[in-house]
Amino acid sequence: MSRLNRHLTHYCSAIALLACATSVHAQEADGAADADSSVDEIVVTASRIDRAGFEAPTPTIHLSAEDLSVGARSNIAAALNDMPQFRATTSAQTTGTNTGAGNAPVDLRGLGINRTLVLIDGRRVSSENDLNAVPSVLVKSVDVVTGGASAAWGSGAVAGVVNIGIDRYFTGGKIGAEYGISSYDDAEQERFEGAWGTDFADGRGHFVIGGEYIDNEGVIPKTSRPNIGRWATVNGAITPDVGFANAAYGGLIMSGVNAGKVFNSDGTLRAFDYGTVSGTNSIGGEGPSNDDLSPLVTPQRRYTGLASVTYEINDKLRFTADVRHSRMWNNYIWFGDHNRGNLTIKSDNAFLSDEIKAQMAAAGQTSFTMGRFNSDLSYSSIDFERVTTQATVALDGEFGDNWRWDAYYSHGEYDNNIDTPGFLLTTNYAQAVDSVIDPSTGQAVCRVTLTNANSGCVPINLFGLGSPSQEAIDYVTGTPSMRANTTLDVGGVSLRGEPFSLPAGDVSIAVGLEARKESVDQTVGALDAAKAFTTFSFSAMSGEFSVKEAFGEILVPIVRDLPVLNDLQFNAAVRVSDYDTTGSIWSWKVGATNEFFPGFRGRVTQSRDIRSANLSELFTTTTTGYNNLNDPAKNGALVYVLNNGGGNPDLRPETADTLTLGVTYAPPSIPGLNLSLDYYDIKIDDVITTIAAQDLVNRCYNGNLDLCSKVERDAAGNLTRTLSTYVNLAEYHTDGIDAEASYASDADLWVPGATGRVTMRLVGTWVNSLTTDDGVTEIEYVESQGYSFGLGVPKLRVNASLGWKGEVFGAKLRARYISAGDYNSTVAISNNHIDAFTYVDLGLTADLAHYGANGVELYANATNLFDKDPPVGSLYSPYYDVIGRYVTVGARYRF
Numbered sequence: 001m002s003r004l005n006r007h008l009t010h011y012c013s014a015i016a017l018l019a020c021a022t023s024v025h026a027q028e029a030d031g032a033a034d035a036d037s038s039v040d041e042i043v044v045t046a047s048r049i050d051r052a053g054f055e056a057p058t059p060t061i062h063l064s065a066e067d068l069s070v071g072a073r074s075n076i077a078a079a080l081n082d083m084p085q086f087r088a089t090t091s092a093q094t095t096g097t098n099t100g101a102g103n104a105p106v107d108l109r110g111l112g113i114n115r116t117l118v119l120i121d122g123r124r125v126s127s128e129n130d131l132n133a134v135p136s137v138l139v140k141s142v143d144v145v146t147g148g149a150s151a152a153w154g155s156g157a158v159a160g161v162v163n164i165g166i167d168r169y170f171t172g173g174k175i176g177a178e179y180g181i182s183s184y185d186d187a188e189q190e191r192f193e194g195a196w197g198t199d200f201a202d203g204r205g206h207f208v209i210g211g212e213y214i215d216n217e218g219v220i221p222k223t224s225r226p227n228i229g230r231w232a233t234v235n236g237a238i239t240p241d242v243g244f245a246n247a248a249y250g251g252l253i254m255s256g257v258n259a260g261k262v263f264n265s266d267g268t269l270r271a272f273d274y275g276t277v278s279g280t281n282s283i284g285g286e287g288p289s290n291d292d293l294s295p296l297v298t299p300q301r302r303y304t305g306l307a308s309v310t311y312e313i314n315d316k317l318r319f320t321a322d323v324r325h326s327r328m329w330n331n332y333i334w335f336g337d338h339n340r341g342n343l344t345i346k347s348d349n350a351f352l353s354d355e356i357k358a359q360m361a362a363a364g365q366t367s368f369t370m371g372r373f374n375s376d377l378s379y380s381s382i383d384f385e386r387v388t389t390q391a392t393v394a395l396d397g398e399f400g401d402n403w404r405w406d407a408y409y410s411h412g413e414y415d416n417n418i419d420t421p422g423f424l425l426t427t428n429y430a431q432a433v434d435s436v437i438d439p440s441t442g443q444a445v446c447r448v449t450l451t452n453a454n455s456g457c458v459p460i461n462l463f464g465l466g467s468p469s470q471e472a473i474d475y476v477t478g479t480p481s482m483r484a485n486t487t488l489d490v491g492g493v494s495l496r497g498e499p500f501s502l503p504a505g506d507v508s509i510a511v512g513l514e515a516r517k518e519s520v521d522q523t524v525g526a527l528d529a530a531k532a533f534t535t536f537s538f539s540a541m542s543g544e545f546s547v548k549e550a551f552g553e554i555l556v557p558i559v560r561d562l563p564v565l566n567d568l569q570f571n572a573a574v575r576v577s578d579y580d581t582t583g584s585i586w587s588w589k590v591g592a593t594n595e596f597f598p599g600f601r602g603r604v605t606q607s608r609d610i611r612s613a614n615l616s617e618l619f620t621t622t623t624t625g626y627n628n629l630n631d632p633a634k635n636g637a638l639v640y641v642l643n644n645g646g647g648n649p650d651l652r653p654e655t656a657d658t659l660t661l662g663v664t665y666a667p668p669s670i671p672g673l674n675l676s677l678d679y680y681d682i683k684i685d686d687v688i689t690t691i692a693a694q695d696l697v698n699r700c701y702n703g704n705l706d707l708c709s710k711v712e713r714d715a716a717g718n719l720t721r722t723l724s725t726y727v728n729l730a731e732y733h734t735d736g737i738d739a740e741a742s743y744a745s746d747a748d749l750w751v752p753g754a755t756g757r758v759t760m761r762l763v764g765t766w767v768n769s770l771t772t773d774d775g776v777t778e779i780e781y782v783e784s785q786g787y788s789f790g791l792g793v794p795k796l797r798v799n800a801s802l803g804w805k806g807e808v809f810g811a812k813l814r815a816r817y818i819s820a821g822d823y824n825s826t827v828a829i830s831n832n833h834i835d836a837f838t839y840v841d842l843g844l845t846a847d848l849a850h851y852g853a854n855g856v857e858l859y860a861n862a863t864n865l866f867d868k869d870p871p872v873g874s875l876y877s878p879y880y881d882v883i884g885r886y887v888t889v890g891a892r893y894r895f
Contacts, residue, residue, distance in 0.1 A: 126412025243287025
């Protein structure tokens with residue numbers, strides 16, 4: 001790891017400067033828990049009831065900033081994806097070659113990112129669930145509600161809620177620097193962060209600001225990982241070294257007297273090494289692949305910042321305002337626009353050698369077809385920028401002895417700008433390929449120029465790698481471009497309090513009103529609008545919706561201090577949401593908790609949750625892309641097929657029925673021990689989804705005639721196009737069990753005389769079933785876990801961690817277990833099985849205050865400590881580590 005060695009000196013120098021800076025006495029910053037605030041701050045993420053000590057019946061996982069720091073992940077989403085309740089549906093390693101590159105959303109239960117609602121301090125955020133837009137330096141905790149919460153928080157909380165808590169009362173300052181690199185000497189990352197907070201107005205006000213910058217070079221190309229690049233499913237088996245059999249560098253002749261020959265760089269011919277041919281793919285040989293050039297992990301640069309001010313107007317009224325801003329951007333190689341055996345070359349082409357022309361003439365051949373891997377012509381790059389800005393103002397107040405209220409308004413904007421130069425222009429390319437010798441000048445010209453001297457056409461030489469001139473490249477390629485602006489306006493008022501008491505305790509209520517408007521305006525370049533490109537273009541989109549909502553919640557203590565019924569409480573909530581697109585829809589929740597004996601509590605919740613279609617699902621116009629599909633009608637042959645997507649303004653809202661049953665136990669006789677076990681059952685009807693292209697083909701083949709209308713074939717029965725527009729599918733259904741055990745104690749309990757504190761935590765999720773049902777075919781996705789672009793989840797995932805923190809040093813060891821399964825159980829694959837995997841991560845810290853460097857902490861992390869290779873062919877894997885051992889070293893200074 002030569003780069004790591006080179007950078008250690010750089011970072012150690014920075015650390016030394018930090019240590020010297022501590023000659024001035026540094027003081028530790030205090031968090032929100034120690035802030036002096038007259039208006040109490042109580043947030044119960046699973047509920048709107050904010051009474052102190054209230055435990056909602058819906059299961060919630062609490063993760064501290066320290067928990068999130070394990071593994072030194074690049075963003076909060078990546079840290080959460082390590083938890084067994086999450087699925088990395090979209091991650092850095094699953095977006096290397098699509099327009100969502102670098103997004104960092106979260107997906108509970110594998111039910112889709114649109115069904116996990118992300119909040120910041122209980123308020124909706126712009127940026128489409130992208131947690132790259134949240135500065136982790138100011139995150140104090142994350143609460144994850146692992147059950148439906150639509151009645152409390154509205155549409156989108158079908159699978160649950162991720163509520164990010166911001167440390168708005170941070171005092172003092174902190175700065176940090178970090179460097180990371182993989183065992184393959186790539187994915188190099190530099191990260192810098194800083195935050196500062198102070199009181200003002202004699203302690204009545206507080207200001208905090210923080211931000212971070214990250215530059216990660218990604219992993220390019222896919223073939224840099226031997227188990228990833230050039231693997232594909234061919235002939236019913238996951239197969240290595242797969243390339244194109246109908247295209248080659250420099251051009252492959254597919255028909256006629258020279259069929260099977262490829263052009264050398266000087267325009268001469270040689271035999272093409274096909275290896276073993278299967279359909280349009282070659283195994284071995286010299287068939288090219290996008291994997292040779294395209295990224296595995298998206299390179300990205302980003303910064304994000306947040307500033308917040310709070311001010312106590314009086315003892316009963318507080319004002320809060322904050323602004324959050326982020327930008328992510330980069331420019332890197334993307335994927336190629338190739339000719340897969342679909343070029344027609346005429347015998348009088350200006351750039352064919354006389355020898356080849358003579359051979360064709362002797363054979364009576366007037367043209368031939370050619371396939372070309374266009375790495376020297378139309379291998380695109382992607383230049384993207386995502387900018388998010390959101391501002392919020394809020395008032396929180398109290399009146400009387402038992403009443404609290406709040407009002408807020410937030411406006412957010414998300415800009416997504418993409419340019420992808422290097423795609424072929426259909427008309428220009430066809431004219432440039434059809435070149436001839438001008439009889440009057442003896443020069444190569446486009447045939448069209450002979451009849452239209454002002455055509456501007458530039459003839460192109462395609463015979464040999466590097467043959468196209470720059471002038472010809474400029475003429476035949478263009479830049480698909482998109483400029484999208486999404487806005488969010490949301491506001492609300494709520495009232496919470498305890499209106500009266502019962503013998504078992506106070507009754508609590510929460511009521512409120514909210515309103516939200518979301519809109520999108522996406523424009524595209526003139527060439528996109530004209531459909532000038534052959535294979536890829538952006539589509540314009542414009543639309544908006546608004547919703548008005550009212551909600552109410554109640555907590556009623558039923559019985560207290562009786563045998564078995566030590567603290568029985570009933571909780572209920574209801575919300576009505578009136579959409580201007582789909583009308584009114586109700587969501588509700590009923591639940592109960594009870595303490596059966598000291599420390600042992602039970603909880604149960606039944607809820608009706610809803611999700612209305614979002615902007616993309618409603619208004620996206622036609623999209624274009626290509627997929628490698630296994631065609632069951634052709635004995636599983638691998639084919640490269642056009643896929644068109646798009647929105648649907650007639651979508652119905654989803655409805656979900658969720659049941660959770662669980663127990664928690666914190667035995668008084670064993671301080672520091674906490675246990676929980678929860679069963680969940682979620683059934684979603686009228687699911688809004690785009691059916692994956694492979695699923696479309698499979699479901700049609702299995703007899704779903706409605707979906708066969710979205711699968712197109714030519715007269716010979718060959719797949720030509722799939723249509724993955726948004727539809728209401730019949731049903732998703734999943735159920736399983738979450739379990740957690742945690743324990744903390746002094747180290748001398750385990751080792752006499754030892755100092756410090758020991759922590760242990762075990763978190764696991766067992767999934768019984770995850771199925772989709774379109775009314776004809778039910779597909780089970782449990783144990784279908786090697787393929788990202790589906791719904792597959794492992795049967796069991798477990799995280800176990802053991803940590804020790806002493807006066808100076810600390811260490812945390814974590815194991816991440818993934819049970820055995822299949823690569824993709826929806827397709828017949830002979831070597832489908834994936835063994836169980838266990839990844840080990842290690843984190844080390846050193847607090848240098850003991851050595852006089854107050855406030856300085858050094859740390860190092862290694863994820864995938866033993867450099868375990870992923871399963872073969874796990875490109876775009878949602879669960880397996882395709883990067884390898886990743887080491888980070890860093891330093892923080894608090895003052």
